[in-house]
Amino acid sequence: MRRAEIVTAFILGILSIYLMWKSGEAPDWNPDIARFDNIGLIEGEGPGSGFWPFWLSFIMLICSVWIAINWYRRTSPPSQSDEEFLDGYGKRMLFVVGGGLFGFLILIEIAGFYAAILAFMIYYVRFLGRHSWWATLSIAFGLVIACFFFFDIAMRIVLPKGLSEPLFIPLYELFL
Amino acid sequence: MDVIAALMSGILVALEPINLGLAIVGVIVGLFVGAMPGLGSVNGVAILLPFTFVIQGFTGGATSPMIFLASIYYGAMYGGAISSITLGIPGASTAVATTFDGRPLALAGKAHVALVAAALASFAGGTVSNVMFTAFAPLLATVALSFGDPEVFALMLLAFATFVGLGGDDIPKTIFSICIGLVLATVGFDVVSGEPRLIFFDITGFSHGIRFLVLAIGVYGIGEMLWTINSSRDGTSMSKVDVTARAVIDAIKQFRHAWRGTVIGSFLGFFVGILPAAGATPGSLMAYGVAKLTSRTPNEYGKGSIDGVAAPESANNSASTGAMLPMMTLGIPGSPTTAVLLAGMVIWGLQPGPLLFTDQPDFVWPLIGSFYISNVIAVLINLAFIPVFLWMLRMPFTILAPLIFVLSLVGTFAAYQDMFDVWLMVIVGVCAFFLRLLDYPVAPAVLAIVLGPIAEPKLRQSLLFSDGDFMIFLNRPIAGPITVIAIILIFLPLFKLIRDKMRQTA
Numbered sequence: 051m052r053r054a055e056i057v058t059a060f061i062l063g064i065l066s067i068y069l070m071w072k073s074g075e076a077p078d079w080n081p082d083i084a085r086f087d088n089i090g091l092i093e094g095e096g097p098g099s100g101f102w103p104f105w106l107s108f109i110m111l112i113c114s115v116w117i118a119i120n121w122y123r124r125t126s127p128p129s130q131s132d133e134e135f136l137d138g139y140g141k142r143m144l145f146v147v148g149g150g151l152f153g154f155l156i157l158i159e160i161a162g163f164y165a166a167i168l169a170f171m172i173y174y175v176r177f178l179g180r181h182s183w184w185a186t187l188s189i190a191f192g193l194v195i196a197c198f199f200f201f202d203i204a205m206r207i208v209l210p211k212g213l214s215e216p217l218f219i220p221l222y223e224l225f226l
Numbered sequence: 227m228d229v230i231a232a233l234m235s236g237i238l239v240a241l242e243p244i245n246l247g248l249a250i251v252g253v254i255v256g257l258f259v260g261a262m263p264g265l266g267s268v269n270g271v272a273i274l275l276p277f278t279f280v281i282q283g284f285t286g287g288a289t290s291p292m293i294f295l296a297s298i299y300y301g302a303m304y305g306g307a308i309s310s311i312t313l314g315i316p317g318a319s320t321a322v323a324t325t326f327d328g329r330p331l332a333l334a335g336k337a338h339v340a341l342v343a344a345a346l347a348s349f350a351g352g353t354v355s356n357v358m359f360t361a362f363a364p365l366l367a368t369v370a371l372s373f374g375d376p377e378v379f380a381l382m383l384l385a386f387a388t389f390v391g392l393g394g395d396d397i398p399k400t401i402f403s404i405c406i407g408l409v410l411a412t413v414g415f416d417v418v419s420g421e422p423r424l425i426f427f428d429i430t431g432f433s434h435g436i437r438f439l440v441l442a443i444g445v446y447g448i449g450e451m452l453w454t455i456n457s458s459r460d461g462t463s464m465s466k467v468d469v470t471a472r473a474v475i476d477a478i479k480q481f482r483h484a485w486r487g488t489v490i491g492s493f494l495g496f497f498v499g500i501l502p503a504a505g506a507t508p509g510s511l512m513a514y515g516v517a518k519l520t521s522r523t524p525n526e527y528g529k530g531s532i533d534g535v536a537a538p539e540s541a542n543n544s545a546s547t548g549a550m551l552p553m554m555t556l557g558i559p560g561s562p563t564t565a566v567l568l569a570g571m572v573i574w575g576l577q578p579g580p581l582l583f584t585d586q587p588d589f590v591w592p593l594i595g596s597f598y599i600s601n602v603i604a605v606l607i608n609l610a611f612i613p614v615f616l617w618m619l620r621m622p623f624t625i626l627a628p629l630i631f632v633l634s635l636v637g638t639f640a641a642y643q644d645m646f647d648v649w650l651m652v653i654v655g656v657c658a659f660f661l662r663l664l665d666y667p668v669a670p671a672v673l674a675i676v677l678g679p680i681a682e683p684k685l686r687q688s689l690l691f692s693d694g695d696f697m698i699f700l701n702r703p704i705a706g707p708i709t710v711i712a713i714i715l716i717f718l719p720l721f722k723l724i725r726d727k728m729r730q731t732a
Binding site for chain 1: 280283396397398399401402405406408409412416418419421422423424426448452455456622624625627628629631632635636639640643645648649652656660661663664665682685686687689690694
C-alpha cells in the first residue's frame, strides 16, 4: 500500500502538469495567441478560457506534492500500511471481473450488445458465480429479451448489433 | 396559506396514477438498492438516471422522472436498515449506525422489533423533515433570489470548503478530488469564449465534454461494484425474523420506547442534511451520539436499545430531505445523490435554483407533494413486504453484480448512443476503484463535476464585473460572510493540527 501511495501521487502529479500544459493551449484557428496567454485575466474580458482549469490543475499539483510529503512523513494511513495494494484475491478479482468487463466492451464492438450481454452473463453467472446452467441461461436469455423489448422495440433506441445484426431482422419484421 | 394551497395541489398531482405508480416502483427499487450491501441511493439514482429519459418521453415533463428518482432516494433510506439488522452489514453507509443496536436486537431474537422501529422512525423522520422542507424551502428561495454571481460562487466555495473542513477524509486527497472533478467539467468547448479546452489527444468524443452521467455511472456503477466485490469476501449469516402479524403488532407497541431517539434524529438529521458534505451518514451517526449522550440509560446503547435504532433511522430519512433543500433552492447539492438529482434536472431542461420556485411551480410542488406520498408508501411497503426483502437479500452477488454491470453499460449507451461514452465510463470506474483503495474520496469529485459548469461562469462573470478584483467575494454583504466561513472551513484542519501540536508540546 505504501509504494502504491507514492506511485499514485507521482502519476497524479504528472497528470496535473499535463492538465496545466493542456489548459494553456491556444485555439488552432488563432495563431496570434501564444500558449498560456489564456490563463490570466484578459483586459475587458475577465479570466481567459484556460484560467479555471490551469489554476485548478496547479492546486492538484500542490496536493500531489502534499500527498508525497505525507507519504514521506508516514502520516496518511496508506503510507503507514504494510499491506499489499491488491492482494492475491484482489488481483484475481480485477483480472477476472475487470478483464471480463473489457472483454464485454470489445465483444459489443464486434458482435453487438445483445450477443455480448449473453456471453458476459454466461461468463459471470456460470463460470465466476458457479450457478447451474439452468439458472445461468434463464437469467442471461431473460435479460437479453427484456433489454431487446425495452430498448429496441418499446423505446426505439437501437443498440448496436455488430455481426449479430442478421439475427434481428426477422424480429424487427415481426414486432415493428 | 399560499404554501398550503400549493402543497395540496402538488399532492394531488403526485397522486395522479402515473406519478403514484412511479413513486411505488421508485420506493420498491429504492428499498432494494438500500437493502443490498454495496448499493445505496446514489448507485440507484445514478444507474437508473438514463432510464428516466424514457419516463420523460412518455409524460413529456420533468416532474414524473424526478418523482421516480426522489422515490428511489426515499426508499433507499428505509431499505438500508434491513440488511443492517438482519445481516449486520449496513445496506448503505447511511445505515451504519443502525447496526450498533439493530444487530444486537436481531441476535437476541428481536429482529422484528428492530425492523419495525426502523420503519416507523424513518416515517417520523420523513414526516418532520417534509414539514420543515415545505416551511423553509420557499423562504430560502425568496432570499436566494437576491443572490448575484459572487454570492452564488461564494456558496459553491462553501460547499467545497465543507468537504475539506468537515468531510473527515485526507485533506490533500479531498482537495485533489474536488479539483479533478472541476477540471473534468471543463472538458469540451468553453461556453464563454467558444474555445476548445482539454480535448485530449484530439479525440472527438471529448469535444462534447465529459458527461456527468458517464462519470456518475462509472464511479457508482462500476467503481463501487469492483470495490464491493473486492472488500466483501466473507460469507454472512442472516438472522431469523418473526414476521407474523402478532409479532409486528407487538413491535409497533414497543416503538413507544423509541420516541426520544426518533425526535432527536428527526430534527437533527434535517439540519445536518442541509450542510454540503454532511448528509445522511454523519446525520445518523450524530443523532445516535446525541441520543446516547442525553439518554438516562446510555449503557443500553450498543446492546440492543430500540432508541439506538430509531435515532439514526429517523435522522437518515430526515437528512435525505434536508439535503434536497439547498439543491432545490440554491442549486447546490448537499450529497452525491442530490448531485445526481440536480444533474437530472439540468438534463431534463430545468435550471435548479431559486427561480425554480417562481418559474416552475408545476414542477416543484408536485415533487414536494411526492415526498409526503413516498414517505407513506415507503413505510407501508416496508412493513408489509419485509419477508420479500429478506428473500431478495439472499440473491447472490454473483448474479446481482453482472446485472448492474450490464445495466450500467446499456444505460450509458441508451442515454447518448455513443460507444465512446461507454468506454470512458468503464475506464473512469476502474480508475475510481484504484483511487478508492488509496482513500481518495470520490463524493467530492462527483459534486464538483455537477457544480463545475455553474461555478466557473459565476467566477468569471464576477471577476469581469470587478475588473479582476478578487475582493468582490469579500466586500459584498452576503458573499463576504459566506466566503469568510468557507475560508475558515478550509483552514479548520490546519487549526486543529496546530492545536494538537501545542497540546502535545504542553
